Amino acid sequence: MAYSYSFDDPARNQKRTAAFVLVILIHAGFLWVLSSGLGSQIVEVIRGPVDVKMIEKPKEEENEPPPPPPDIEAPPPYVPPPDFAIESAPVASNTTAISNTTSQMPVAAPPKAAPAAAMVRTPPNTTGKGARVTQPEYPPASRRAGEEGTVTLEIYVLETGRVQEARVKKSSGFPKLDDAAVKEATRAWKLVPGKEDGKPVAMWHTLNVTFRLTE
Numbered sequence: 001m002a003y004s005y006s007f008d009d010p011a012r013n014q015k016r017t018a019a020f021v022l023v024i025l026i027h028a029g030f031l032w033v034l035s036s037g038l039g040s041q042i043v044e045v046i047r048g049p050v051d052v053k054m055i056e057k058p059k060e061e062e063n064e065p066p067p068p069p070p071d072i073e074a075p076p077p078y079v080p081p082p083d084f085a086i087e088s089a090p091v092a093s094n095t096t097a098i099s100n101t102t103s104q105m106p107v108a109a110p111p112k113a114a115p116a117a118a119m120v121r122t123p124p125n126t127t128g129k130g131a132r133v134t135q136p137e138y139p140p141a142s143r144r145a146g147e148e149g150t151v152t153l154e155i156y157v158l159e160t161g162r163v164q165e166a167r168v169k170k171s172s173g174f175p176k177l178d179d180a181a182v183k184e185a186t187r188a189w190k191l192v193p194g195k196e197d198g199k200p201v202a203m204w205h206t207l208n209v210t211f212r213l214t215e
Helices: 010-036 038-047 140-145 175-188
Strands: 094-104 149-157 163-170 203-213
Touching (some): 140 175, 149 175, 163 175
Antiparallel strands (some): 094 203, 149 163
């Protein structure tokens, strides 16, 4: 029968014992660090301070309502000019008639203060001594077309009775008849001038000139 024996090396046993003691010392030191709070301080030193920044949420832009549209005034309705009816008539002799209507002064209105005495005012006269109001020539084209009508003229009668200016206040409806009356008034007419307190003065006067075709 065979027997085997093992003998441990003393040097090797000493190394094992030293290692075991070292492990125990390390664990004991680690436990002491944890219990004394030194570990947390070490961690703080290693990690350093933490900078925390609050990021604000950007404000949503408020949508402002659009401005109200500008007020636009509606244009006035279009009013067409009146139409003039043309009535044909037999081509024959022509007749014109001239009649007085009203007169007006070209000067400014009198001051507000009442005059001491009422002013006597006399309008121009087409039938007095020295007056000469001739009939306008009937335009041949208007006579052939049978155009008739009455044109109202405003004439400016000077102190001498001459007509310095004539203009159409109301048309006859036919430009040729209107032009004939204006030309005749400024070319040949002479009236008895209007007067204020017996003194001749220049003033506006209104006359009607009628163009009429007769058989």
